[in-house]
Amino acid sequence: MKIAFSSLPNILKGEIYQLRKDYTIENIFIDSRNTVFDIKNLFIAIKGERHDGHFFIDELYSKGIRNFIIDQEIEINNYPEANFFKANDSINALQALAGYKRNNFKGNLIGITGSNGKTIVKEWLGKLIEAVYSVYRSPRSYNSQVGVPLSLWHLNHYQDYAIIEAGISKMREMEKLQAIIKPKIGIFTNLGTAHDEGFPSLEEKANQKALLFKDSSTIIFCKDFPEISNALHNLPKLEEKEFIGWSFEDNTSNYFVETEERYNGTAIRIPFDDHFHIFQVPFQDYASLENITHCLLLLLHEGLPIKVIQNTLNDIKPLNMRLETKKGKNSTYLVDDSYNNDLVGLDTALQFFSQQKQFQKRILILSDLLETGLTSEVLYQQLADRIALEQLSLVIGIGKEISILEKFYEGDLKIFPDTISFLEYEKENAFQEALILIKGARKFNFESIVQRLEQKIHGTILEIDLNKITHNLNFYRSRLKPNVKTMVMVKAFAYGSSSHEIANWLEFQNVDYLAVAYADEGVVLRQHGIQLPIMVMNPDPRSFELLHQYNLEPELYSLTIFKDYANYTRNHPRPLNIHLKLETGMHRLGFEPRESELLKSLLKENPQLKVASIFSHLAASDEAAHNGFSAQQAMSFKKSADEIIDFLGYRPLLHLLNSPGISRFPDYQFDMVRLGIGLYGVDPTGLYSEQLQSVSKLKTVISQVKHIRKGETIGYARKGVANEDMKTATISIGYADGFNRKFSQGIGKVVINGKAAPVIGNVCMDMTIVEVTHIDCKAGDEVIVFGDDPNISDMAKAIDTIPYEILTNISERVKRVFYTE
Numbered sequence: 001m002k003i004a005f006s007s008l009p010n011i012l013k014g015e016i017y018q019l020r021k022d023y024t025i026e027n028i029f030i031d032s033r034n035t036v037f038d039i040k041n042l043f044i045a046i047k048g049e050r051h052d053g054h055f056f057i058d059e060l061y062s063k064g065i066r067n068f069i070i071d072q073e074i075e076i077n078n079y080p081e082a083n084f085f086k087a088n089d090s091i092n093a094l095q096a097l098a099g100y101k102r103n104n105f106k107g108n109l110i111g112i113t114g115s116n117g118k119t120i121v122k123e124w125l126g127k128l129i130e131a132v133y134s135v136y137r138s139p140r141s142y143n144s145q146v147g148v149p150l151s152l153w154h155l156n157h158y159q160d161y162a163i164i165e166a167g168i169s170k171m172r173e174m175e176k177l178q179a180i181i182k183p184k185i186g187i188f189t190n191l192g193t194a195h196d197e198g199f200p201s202l203e204e205k206a207n208q209k210a211l212l213f214k215d216s217s218t219i220i221f222c223k224d225f226p227e228i229s230n231a232l233h234n235l236p237k238l239e240e241k242e243f244i245g246w247s248f249e250d251n252t253s254n255y256f257v258e259t260e261e262r263y264n265g266t267a268i269r270i271p272f273d274d275h276f277h278i279f280q281v282p283f284q285d286y287a288s289l290e291n292i293t294h295c296l297l298l299l300l301h302e303g304l305p306i307k308v309i310q311n312t313l314n315d316i317k318p319l320n321m322r323l324e325t326k327k328g329k330n331s332t333y334l335v336d337d338s339y340n341n342d343l344v345g346l347d348t349a350l351q352f353f354s355q356q357k358q359f360q361k362r363i364l365i366l367s368d369l370l371e372t373g374l375t376s377e378v379l380y381q382q383l384a385d386r387i388a389l390e391q392l393s394l395v396i397g398i399g400k401e402i403s404i405l406e407k408f409y410e411g412d413l414k415i416f417p418d419t420i421s422f423l424e425y426e427k428e429n430a431f432q433e434a435l436i437l438i439k440g441a442r443k444f445n446f447e448s449i450v451q452r453l454e455q456k457i458h459g460t461i462l463e464i465d466l467n468k469i470t471h472n473l474n475f476y477r478s479r480l481k482p483n484v485k486t487m488v489m490v491k492a493f494a495y496g497s498s499s500h501e502i503a504n505w506l507e508f509q510n511v512d513y514l515a516v517a518y519a520d521e522g523v524v525l526r527q528h529g530i531q532l533p534i535m536v537m538n539p540d541p542r543s544f545e546l547l548h549q550y551n552l553e554p555e556l557y558s559l560t561i562f563k564d565y566a567n568y569t570r571n572h573p574r575p576l577n578i579h580l581k582l583e584t585g586m587h588r589l590g591f592e593p594r595e596s597e598l599l600k601s602l603l604k605e606n607p608q609l610k611v612a613s614i615f616s617h618l619a620a621s622d623e624a625a626h627n628g629f630s631a632q633q634a635m636s637f638k639k640s641a642d643e644i645i646d647f648l649g650y651r652p653l654l655h656l657l658n659s660p661g662i663s664r665f666p667d668y669q670f671d672m673v674r675l676g677i678g679l680y681g682v683d684p685t686g687l688y689s690e691q692l693q694s695v696s697k698l699k700t701v702i703s704q705v706k707h708i709r710k711g712e713t714i715g716y717a718r719k720g721v722a723n724e725d726m727k728t729a730t731i732s733i734g735y736a737d738g739f740n741r742k743f744s745q746g747i748g749k750v751v752i753n754g755k756a757a758p759v760i761g762n763v764c765m766d767m768t769i770v771e772v773t774h775i776d777c778k779a780g781d782e783v784i785v786f787g788d789d790p791n792i793s794d795m796a797k798a799i800d801t802i803p804y805e806i807l808t809n810i811s812e813r814v815k816r817v818f819y820t821e
């Protein structure tokens, strides 16, 4: 469902101040830092306590944004090409836009609220329902007054279900969220008992949250929280509501749920529709059992097949953003809750912590609390009282505000101003044999503490910085003419970076198309909930079934494959998208010009096939020496494509350029470009390397440092020879990880503590030995294999290959770790 700028007055309160060109709005955004500068995006300027969106209009305009909603007076003459809508209130406008999208959504909307577990219930439900239906879920914890509307914006007609989380912190907020979410089915997860500033009482807090379900027809909740039960029974139109109030305690309840501990998990017995259903789940803690029971009742209510539910349950894991025990170094265990930090969350974490009774020594690492409404005196007094109950061996406070804890807390306490200074301290004073709870607000980046304290199993990881992907995407987009679309090539595991994670990120950056090499790769994307259209470049008849099942669009490049696909899809009721690849000089895949008459008759005989795009591929787009050849390819492409279009009577998308092509041939952009390696920060032409950012960093660690005497040899076949006394480091990466054996004997270099260390001897399967005579280093130190320095392009040059091969060779056993911000 499309919204044109000119139609905003029909949806929102306010008026159009200036309308220059009527765009159809693709995406809305409120944060100027993390967005794609697409001309069809709409920026809503919101004046908050700390930031005022109106200050960023200048910058956004200069980057190509043309659609704005404002609620303050600004000098619009400065922006001659932009459209402005002046709203009474920008947040209301954002909510109204989302409400409009919601009203046009025909699928089932599930709303979730409660004190804890909202995100996990949403993620699990999404995964479970996805086994049968198409599901949309709000990203991360987009559950606030602005998060909810931003997530509703992405509702789409093809989704059968949508799951939206709603969180509130004060009175009257839920009414606004209810008005735009209007959930048909509701889950009220639970109610924390902590005193809450935003509400006069616990009862009132429950009443406010319950308002989300004012108009819902089915509500699932746990009766063991009497406040929740009461609040729901205070709602209007009770007779039209179905309550599924289940209980772990009350055996007279219609929904009395029983659990029994099993090896490695729990069996849950749930009565529903006169039957008992028994499910096995892979966890035992109370919070997880409560969360999964909500999910199971919803699935039973929606009639999902029991077998499918049980199968999918086997894959359900506690979200790693949530409490998770990891093995740390020096016989420690870590409870990683490096995600949010307030008193209620801390309370839950400490409860979990105190159940782990096998440890004598307990350490709590905590950042400043993010709590509003209390003075810091009161807040930290409460914190001190709470943690005093736990008999902790040591408390580490990190942040500016938490230092006030020294006044109230009597136990062992160390304060650090920031995460970095703590990490410095930890280097010298590593913890031993303890259980460590790590709990910090997001901005303190406690992930880095977890990473440091975690036991490295196989110490090689590929770090991928998603913000840099956005940066590179924006760079390439800035080179595109208006309305040119972007297809991103995520073949080969997204150039080694893990395709579904990347695809998921790209989907939120609103790229238009994805492409993979094989049907299986497309299936993986769909199984991870990717909704974008996906082109498959090498469809083979054995995969047609999968194409069909997962809504993937084949590239057809020869008469044979065309006929096969046509036969397979004959009599299909709906048109199916295909992509035609034309031969223009690459001589790899594609229809030859002389086949055009046969191609046309096939197209005519098969009206069930709709040509979504026509494309070709440049053979040497990165080299100026072949400019003439590229121009010829472009001409021949245009000629053949035009001929097909004349014949078809409609216009598919035309596309020709890959990343180096985008850098060098703005005139051949046609309707879409196919971005590949450029997204990862590599410009094969070298022209824009400065403007791009390298997205991935391959890291490993030193396993051992050795001193070698003059004349001794190093490694297999004694290829390394010590000409002088020297120091070597054995690092945990080898050719099986994708570190090419050609890097042997000085050809390859890694960086350790800022200095280059050349490979000595031959690269082994899982290990490599490098020379570190002049580098101060020890076992456990980090080793950079590539990143900014050494960079992928230089590495490729050293062994006479191309960056593409370096990236795609990193083996799957190397763990991928993703970062944002």
Ligand SMILES: *Cc1c(COP(=O)(O)O)cnc(C)c1O
Pocket: 489, 617, 657, 658, 659, 660, 674, 675, 676, 677, 678
């Ligand atoms: C891989 C591929 C691309 C992307 O190429 P890059 O050089 O990585 O941008 C574009 N088109 C086709 C047909 C491809 O196979």
